[in-house]
Amino acid sequence: MATDNAPAAPACPAGQGAARKLRQWLLVACAAVAGLGAAAEAWAQADVPSLFTNRGTVGNTRHNLTQRQSGGGGPEGTFMDRTRNDYNEVCVYCHTPHGSNRTTAAPLWNRTMAPTAYQTYDLLGSPSITQPISPPGAASLTCLSCHDGQTAVDSIINMPGAGRYNPAQETAQNNAFLDSWTNPRGPATTSHGRIGQECSICHAPSGGAIGATDFSAFVIGTDLRNDHPVGIRFPADAGAGSDFKDPPRKEARLAYFDTNGNARADAGEIRLYNSGEGYEVECASCHDPHGVPSAGPGSVFLPTFLRVSNAGSAVCQSCHTK
Ligand code: HEC
Ligand code: HEC
Ligand code: HEC
Ligand code: HEC
Ligand code: HEC
Structure with a gap:
C-alpha cells in the first residue's frame, strides 16, 4: 500500500492493465445479465434516464461521483466501485480546503492537471x-x-481523512497513491476510470446491456477542433455596431453579462476570463459545473450545466449579435 507523501511511483499507464481487468470482470457481469433471459433483453434495448433530480445542489447532478444513496441519484455501487474511488464526499473530486493544486489558477483545485497538448480550433x-x-x-x-479522457476522474491530490495528501499528484496521476484508498461500501479498486476510456466500457451506445447510460456525447477529448473555440479572445471593440455584445462589468480577471445588475458574477451569467491575454471564452463561460436553477431556488437545473437557458439560442446571443 502506498504511504502518504510517497514519492511518485514510476508512471503507470492508467489504461491497459486496468482496462483489461475491468473487461474480464465485465464479461462475467454480462454473462450474468444474459442469464436473466427475456427480461434482460427488454432492459438491454432501453437507454437509462438520469436518476439524479438535478435540483438544489451539485450533489444531485452527474457531477456527484460518490455512490448512489437510497432515494437519490449517483453511480450504482456494484458496478462503479470497480471503476473509481468512492471518496464519499461530493466536492472532493474537484476541490479541497487544504493542499490544493498550485499549478492551476482554479478555486482550491484538488485535481491532477496533467500537462496535455490540445488541438485548438485555429488548426481547423x-x-x-x-x-x-x-x-x-x-x-x-x-x-x-x-x-479530455486523459486523467482518471478520481485522480486527486488530497483524499479525505488526515495524512492522505500527495503533492506529486498535482501534475501526474499516481495509481499507487490512488490504490491506497478503500471504498467505504464496496470493494477497493485499482481501475481508475477515465471518461471515454474505461468509463465507456459500459457508458457506450451498447451500454444498455448492463443498464448504463450512454455518455459518448460527454467525451470532449483532446481534439478541440469540433468544439466552440475556447482560449479565444473576445473582441475589444464589442458593442454597438459590432457583431458582439459588450459585457457591462469588467474586472481584472473576469468580465460578465451582469443581467441582474448586482455587480457580482452570478452563476447564471455568461462570463469571460482574463488569464493575462485579455478576456477569453472558456468552458466555464457558458457552463457552471455545479448547476444553475432554471427558475429560482428549488427548481430543476438548466440542462447540461448551462449558465443560461439556451431556449431561443440565448446562450449564443449573450455574446453574438446575430
Ligand atoms: C462496469 C460498468 C460501468 C463502468 C465501467 C462505469 N459505470 Fe457508471 N454506471 C454503471 C451503471 C450500471 C449505472 C446505473 C445506470 C445509469 O444511471 O446509467 C451507472 C451510473 C453512473 C452515473 C449516474 C448516471 C445517472 O445520471 O443516473 C454516473 C455519473 C456514472 N455512472 C459515471 C461513471 C464514471 C465517471 C465511470 C468511470 C470512472 C463509470 N461510470 C464507469 C455502470 C458502469
Ligand atoms: C465536477 C467538479 C466540481 C465539483 C464536484 C464541485 N465543483 Fe466547485 N467548482 C468547479 C469548477 C470547475 C469551478 C471554477 C468555475 C470557474 O471557472 O468559474 C468551481 C468553483 C467553485 C467555487 C468558486 C466560484 C463559484 O462558482 O462560486 C466554489 C465556492 C465552489 N466551487 C464550491 C464547491 C462546493 C462547496 C462543492 C461541493 C458541494 C463543489 N464546488 C463541487 C468544479 C466543481
Ligand atoms: C460558447 C458556449 C460554450 C462553451 C465555450 C462550451 N460549451 Fe459545452 N455546451 C454548450 C451548449 C449550449 C451545450 C448544449 C448543447 C445541447 O444541448 O446539445 C453544451 C453541451 C456540453 C456537453 C454535453 C454534451 C453535448 O454535446 O450536449 C458537455 C460535456 C460540454 N458542453 C462540455 C464542455 C467543455 C468541456 C467545454 C470546454 C472545452 C465547453 N463545453 C465549452 C455551450 C458551450
Ligand atoms: C471530476 C471530473 C469532472 C470534472 C472536473 C468535470 N466534469 Fe463534467 N462530467 C463528469 C462526469 C463523470 C459526467 C457524467 C458523464 C460522463 O461520465 O462522461 C459529467 C457530465 C457533464 C455534462 C453532462 C451533464 C448532463 O447531465 O447532461 C456536462 C455538460 C459537463 N459534465 C460539463 C462540464 C464542465 C463544463 C466542466 C468544467 C466547468 C466539467 N464538466 C468538469 C466529470 C467531470
Ligand atoms: C462568451 C461569449 C460567447 C458565447 C456565449 C458564444 N460565442 Fe461563439 N464566439 C465567440 C467569440 C469571441 C468567437 C470568435 C469570433 C471571431 O474570431 O471572429 C466566436 C465564434 C463563433 C463562431 C465562428 C466560428 C468560425 O469558424 O468562424 C460561431 C459559428 C459561433 N461562435 C457560434 C456560437 C454559438 C452557436 C453559440 C451558442 C451555443 C456561441 N457561439 C456562444 C464568443 C461567444
Whole structure:
C-alpha cells in the first residue's frame, strides 16, 4: 500500500492493465445479465434516464461521483466501485480546503492537471475566425481534467481523512497513491476510470446491456477542433455596431453579462476570463459545473450545466449579435 507523501511511483499507464481487468470482470457481469433471459433483453434495448433530480445542489447532478444513496441519484455501487474511488464526499473530486493544486489558477483545485497538448480550433483553418486563439485557460483546463479522457476522474491530490495528501499528484496521476484508498461500501479498486476510456466500457451506445447510460456525447477529448473555440479572445471593440455584445462589468480577471445588475458574477451569467491575454471564452463561460436553477431556488437545473437557458439560442446571443 502506498504511504502518504510517497514519492511518485514510476508512471503507470492508467489504461491497459486496468482496462483489461475491468473487461474480464465485465464479461462475467454480462454473462450474468444474459442469464436473466427475456427480461434482460427488454432492459438491454432501453437507454437509462438520469436518476439524479438535478435540483438544489451539485450533489444531485452527474457531477456527484460518490455512490448512489437510497432515494437519490449517483453511480450504482456494484458496478462503479470497480471503476473509481468512492471518496464519499461530493466536492472532493474537484476541490479541497487544504493542499490544493498550485499549478492551476482554479478555486482550491484538488485535481491532477496533467500537462496535455490540445488541438485548438485555429488548426481547423476556418476563414471567418478573426480573433487570436491560445491554449485553453484554467477555466477550461478544470473541465478538461476529466472530459479530455486523459486523467482518471478520481485522480486527486488530497483524499479525505488526515495524512492522505500527495503533492506529486498535482501534475501526474499516481495509481499507487490512488490504490491506497478503500471504498467505504464496496470493494477497493485499482481501475481508475477515465471518461471515454474505461468509463465507456459500459457508458457506450451498447451500454444498455448492463443498464448504463450512454455518455459518448460527454467525451470532449483532446481534439478541440469540433468544439466552440475556447482560449479565444473576445473582441475589444464589442458593442454597438459590432457583431458582439459588450459585457457591462469588467474586472481584472473576469468580465460578465451582469443581467441582474448586482455587480457580482452570478452563476447564471455568461462570463469571460482574463488569464493575462485579455478576456477569453472558456468552458466555464457558458457552463457552471455545479448547476444553475432554471427558475429560482428549488427548481430543476438548466440542462447540461448551462449558465443560461439556451431556449431561443440565448446562450449564443449573450455574446453574438446575430
Ligand atoms: C462496469 C460498468 C460501468 C463502468 C465501467 C462505469 N459505470 Fe457508471 N454506471 C454503471 C451503471 C450500471 C449505472 C446505473 C445506470 C445509469 O444511471 O446509467 C451507472 C451510473 C453512473 C452515473 C449516474 C448516471 C445517472 O445520471 O443516473 C454516473 C455519473 C456514472 N455512472 C459515471 C461513471 C464514471 C465517471 C465511470 C468511470 C470512472 C463509470 N461510470 C464507469 C455502470 C458502469
Ligand atoms: C465536477 C467538479 C466540481 C465539483 C464536484 C464541485 N465543483 Fe466547485 N467548482 C468547479 C469548477 C470547475 C469551478 C471554477 C468555475 C470557474 O471557472 O468559474 C468551481 C468553483 C467553485 C467555487 C468558486 C466560484 C463559484 O462558482 O462560486 C466554489 C465556492 C465552489 N466551487 C464550491 C464547491 C462546493 C462547496 C462543492 C461541493 C458541494 C463543489 N464546488 C463541487 C468544479 C466543481
Ligand atoms: C471530476 C471530473 C469532472 C470534472 C472536473 C468535470 N466534469 Fe463534467 N462530467 C463528469 C462526469 C463523470 C459526467 C457524467 C458523464 C460522463 O461520465 O462522461 C459529467 C457530465 C457533464 C455534462 C453532462 C451533464 C448532463 O447531465 O447532461 C456536462 C455538460 C459537463 N459534465 C460539463 C462540464 C464542465 C463544463 C466542466 C468544467 C466547468 C466539467 N464538466 C468538469 C466529470 C467531470
Ligand atoms: C460558447 C458556449 C460554450 C462553451 C465555450 C462550451 N460549451 Fe459545452 N455546451 C454548450 C451548449 C449550449 C451545450 C448544449 C448543447 C445541447 O444541448 O446539445 C453544451 C453541451 C456540453 C456537453 C454535453 C454534451 C453535448 O454535446 O450536449 C458537455 C460535456 C460540454 N458542453 C462540455 C464542455 C467543455 C468541456 C467545454 C470546454 C472545452 C465547453 N463545453 C465549452 C455551450 C458551450
Ligand atoms: C462568451 C461569449 C460567447 C458565447 C456565449 C458564444 N460565442 Fe461563439 N464566439 C465567440 C467569440 C469571441 C468567437 C470568435 C469570433 C471571431 O474570431 O471572429 C466566436 C465564434 C463563433 C463562431 C465562428 C466560428 C468560425 O469558424 O468562424 C460561431 C459559428 C459561433 N461562435 C457560434 C456560437 C454559438 C452557436 C453559440 C451558442 C451555443 C456561441 N457561439 C456562444 C464568443 C461567444
